[in-house]
Amino acid sequence: MTTVDPGLSRLERRKAETRREIIDAAFACFAEQGYHATGIADIAARLGIGHGTFYRYFENKRDIVEHVIDDLITRIVETLGAENAPDAVDTLEGYREQSARIGEALARIFAEDPRVPQLLIAAAGIDDAMRDKMLDLFELTTPLTAAYLEHGVQVGYLRADLDVEPTAQAINGMILGSVLAALRDPTPERQARLSAAIRAVMYDGIAVR
Amino acid sequence: MTTVDPGLSRLERRKAETRREIIDAAFACFAEQGYHATGIADIAARLGIGHGTFYRYFENKRDIVEHVIDDLITRIVETLGAENAPDAVDTLEGYREQSARIGEALARIFAEDPRVPQLLIAAAGIDDAMRDKMLDLFELTTPLTAAYLEHGVQVGYLRADLDVEPTAQAINGMILGSVLAALRDPTPERQARLSAAIRAVMYDGIAVR
Amino acid sequence: MTTVDPGLSRLERRKAETRREIIDAAFACFAEQGYHATGIADIAARLGIGHGTFYRYFENKRDIVEHVIDDLITRIVETLGAENAPDAVDTLEGYREQSARIGEALARIFAEDPRVPQLLIAAAGIDDAMRDKMLDLFELTTPLTAAYLEHGVQVGYLRADLDVEPTAQAINGMILGSVLAALRDPTPERQARLSAAIRAVMYDGIAVR
Amino acid sequence: MTTVDPGLSRLERRKAETRREIIDAAFACFAEQGYHATGIADIAARLGIGHGTFYRYFENKRDIVEHVIDDLITRIVETLGAENAPDAVDTLEGYREQSARIGEALARIFAEDPRVPQLLIAAAGIDDAMRDKMLDLFELTTPLTAAYLEHGVQVGYLRADLDVEPTAQAINGMILGSVLAALRDPTPERQARLSAAIRAVMYDGIAVR
DNA sequence: GATGAATGAGTTTTCATTCAT
DNA sequence: CATGAATGAAAACTCATTCAT
Structure with missing residues (x-):
């Protein structure tokens, strides 16, 4: 939805894209199961990424x-x-x-x-x-x-x-x-x-x- | 608030009273800290009762x-x-x-x-x-x-x-x-x-x- | 099964009888549900006695x-x-x-x-x-x-x-x-x-x- | 005892090894203290692993x-x-x-x-x-x-x-x-x-x- | 003597977070 | 940089035992 800002290196763009994907996946999880019932692992699994990766993009x-x-x-x-x-x-x-x-x-x-x-x-x-x-x-x-x-x-x-x-x-x-x-x-x-x-x-x- | 029903033995009255107290304490805890942040121990502690006692009055x-x-x-x-x-x-x-x-x-x-x-x-x-x-x-x-x-x-x-x-x-x-x-x-x-x-x-x- | 010894006061006889009943109830509970799955409360409930009473007859x-x-x-x-x-x-x-x-x-x-x-x-x-x-x-x-x-x-x-x-x-x-x-x-x-x-x-x- | 299957990545091998170790430690604990007297913590402690780790390898x-x-x-x-x-x-x-x-x-x-x-x-x-x-x-x-x-x-x-x-x-x-x-x-x-x-x-x- | 309300030690289990690979 | 194995704090819940009534 929010378009990724231009004028960034490919890596930065890729990073912003992943952030976006995580936010979208988290949105879906939180909305469907609720905040507490959602685990970081659920969000990561929905995206097919390792849940350790999540912490490279968000604090907690x-x-x-x-x-x-x-x-x-x-x-x-x-x-x-x-x-x-x-x-x-x-x-x-x-x-x-x-x-x-x-x-x-x-x-x-x-x-x-x-x-x-x-x-x-x-x-x-x-x-x-x-x-x-x-x-x-x-x-x-x-x-x-x-x-x-x-x-x-x-x-x-x-x-x-x-x-x-x-x-x-x-x-x-x-x-x-x-x-x-x-x-x-x-x-x-x-x-x-x-x-x-x-x-x-x-x-x-x-x-x- | 809701008054305890009369015509009960002293023990029954005391029990109903404790139930009421637990509900009130739980109300306070949930409202102040939120549902998930509230532990059964918090509710019990607020009343000064053992947390095992809680389970005599409520399932979970x-x-x-x-x-x-x-x-x-x-x-x-x-x-x-x-x-x-x-x-x-x-x-x-x-x-x-x-x-x-x-x-x-x-x-x-x-x-x-x-x-x-x-x-x-x-x-x-x-x-x-x-x-x-x-x-x-x-x-x-x-x-x-x-x-x-x-x-x-x-x-x-x-x-x-x-x-x-x-x-x-x-x-x-x-x-x-x-x-x-x-x-x-x-x-x-x-x-x-x-x-x-x-x-x-x-x-x-x-x-x- | 084992008959209660005679030559005892009525109270002593009653007490021995209750012991017998508790043993029988416990036998049934342990055999049916296993030792660990059986609670003292189960034994007492089967007999219709309070579970505090149990401790008047057996240590633990x-x-x-x-x-x-x-x-x-x-x-x-x-x-x-x-x-x-x-x-x-x-x-x-x-x-x-x-x-x-x-x-x-x-x-x-x-x-x-x-x-x-x-x-x-x-x-x-x-x-x-x-x-x-x-x-x-x-x-x-x-x-x-x-x-x-x-x-x-x-x-x-x-x-x-x-x-x-x-x-x-x-x-x-x-x-x-x-x-x-x-x-x-x-x-x-x-x-x-x-x-x-x-x-x-x-x-x-x-x-x- | 049972040898770990070959032809696996190093991580998979390590994982199978840990499973084995947990089984062996559990065997020892259960045999020595009995099933009920053994806590998951005992099994984990015997291996020097965190008890949360246990749950990565076995359901319960x-x-x-x-x-x-x-x-x-x-x-x-x-x-x-x-x-x-x-x-x-x-x-x-x-x-x-x-x-x-x-x-x-x-x-x-x-x-x-x-x-x-x-x-x-x-x-x-x-x-x-x-x-x-x-x-x-x-x-x-x-x-x-x-x-x-x-x-x-x-x-x-x-x-x-x-x-x-x-x-x-x-x-x-x-x-x-x-x-x-x-x-x-x-x-x-x-x-x-x-x-x-x-x-x-x-x-x-x-x-x- | 009987009762059952109260208790809290003890256990299982979950999961956010870290960090070595 | 990505990964997921490891971790342990934290929380719910059970139940044997005690003790005031």
Whole structure:
């Protein structure tokens, strides 16, 4: 996914490639069996390398899981960032469409490969630092969403009295909920209904006018 | 917390008490150090009992964590159930107040003792069965919330076109988000703002009318 | 089996009775599950007594197995002794009949309750002292058999050049073999054929005259 | 004892060697202290290796004792097989000599290293499967001896009316008895007398003609 | 005297990490 | 540089034995 940097000697390139492979193998192992149930030997075996070799590329087990998670976070953030352009939208209609697009992008990451949310959940249980990293990831999305809201308020199609940041958090909570729901029932129809409900709540609220 | 049943011999009472103490000690250990970092010896040491004694009360490590989590879930569900009375509310205003009350009850459980959400998160990483139990817990709240919505629609103060169940999930997602947010920033002001924002989104939506 | 001594107070009689019951229960447990697989709790549970009570009657696990085995040996030796009367037989024919009778008595002990040889074998594996006790039991039969041979030689129907003691050992070896064989194939026909073969070897040898 | 297969890489050879060493060390430990009293740590310590290393070569304690015993049985069977050639003997005299040779071969195994019979006895007490394996070993010798008898009957120097198989069992019982006797009194004179007595019983019987 | 709750020594087993080849 | 053999810390779990009730 992340392409290997160019301009390196062949050896360095090969090394970076192996690192990549180890990260991918570790990702698969951790997601499938969990962090503690995964042994370094499992990761190495999946790649067909000696497990001593692993230690030439990563310090220790903690190190690799750190990299796996960071890699994952990078991918998620990149995906979000790619779709992210709050100031490119100037009407409520356009905004609704943008919301749907971002939702789809997230679905692509989370629902397409259920190992992704599984690993994120599992990671939160490794230790305090990891749990914090996961919470950070969740919090990190707040400003992204907040930027949209802010823009919408300024342009005038969102309520002027929005408490932007907490509102962004609330919205992201709904997205998180849909990611978790997808783990139990990943049928597209279900996802679509949930996604529609989220947008309905967001834009119209639930109260009768 | 849960009081020990009466009408038992002194020995039986003492035994039930010890079980309770072990569950509480295990809760503390798991929440503070995580499941894997906690040894049976740690739990026993915290209570000042021999670690062999532990095995007189619980089958094994898996057994105790199961009980700790089930105990926790019971407490949460009981709390929710106590505040739960969808048909006791007949106006939108009453409904808003009820929402606030439930939110506060949850805050009492989660924010008062941050070890509770910490443990729930950590538990999700233990194994597949535990992760599913946690997701179940999250899903379990859907019908509770849905019952409220359903009632509100019937009485007429909620929009007739609500897709009730997914909407309930969306709302619960916001609540989950606020629980997670509380782990990072547990200041009451922050919580209050978030809670207010959730209710604002719920009832009014974010769009300008 | 061994009757409880009379002339004791009621309490003493009760105590002796409980000892007997514990020995019997332990015999059953050791024979069925083996010495190491048997816990004191198993023995107590089989009797429906508390396992603390066990220690009022026997020092420890080693103590009980010692008593179980000694009890068993006593029973075997008594059985052998009851049939044993070398000087009551004065003809080869009578001798052959006597052999058959002893063989049957042994079969009654060993074949009737296969737990007996099973326990003796298992006991030999407990520790050096026990193994020696089992070997002692085997050796102990040598003088019994030797007495018969001696008598037969003196009376004149057995070969004068018999090296009595080793010959007795050889004969007892055949008996031991038949006990072991009975464990694998306890059908009476098989036992009868083996018993007949032993007597044929003993009295006639295998060589053509 | 069993030589390590050639034609292997140095590492493979070293590995096979270590396996052998572990089997030998385990043999010594089991024979000296018994199966249950022997810890994996004892076996490892005797070799000066870490006890984790043990688990690179054998699954668990049961696995190693299985190998130790199978190894022992193989050695015994090979020894018996090497001396075994029923049809190479055509006279009663040759037959008697052959018997003596086999007896000596067994004595070499059993009497030379008393740990061998000790281990076989101890093994019988490990569990049901092991006890059966030991009884199998004893039974396995029946057809070997029976083949000799059969041949002798056909050639004509053994009684035509022999019930061959049970007779073979009876003879093997005598041999077993002598093995056990050797454990208590391993003096060669004693062994020689017993061996002579066995042959006397076999060929001539004990009765006066 | 009976009981069974408590205890902890002792064992097996796993696996991250090191390092000689 | 890759390898996997070796290692031992660490953890779960059992059960004989003690002793307060």
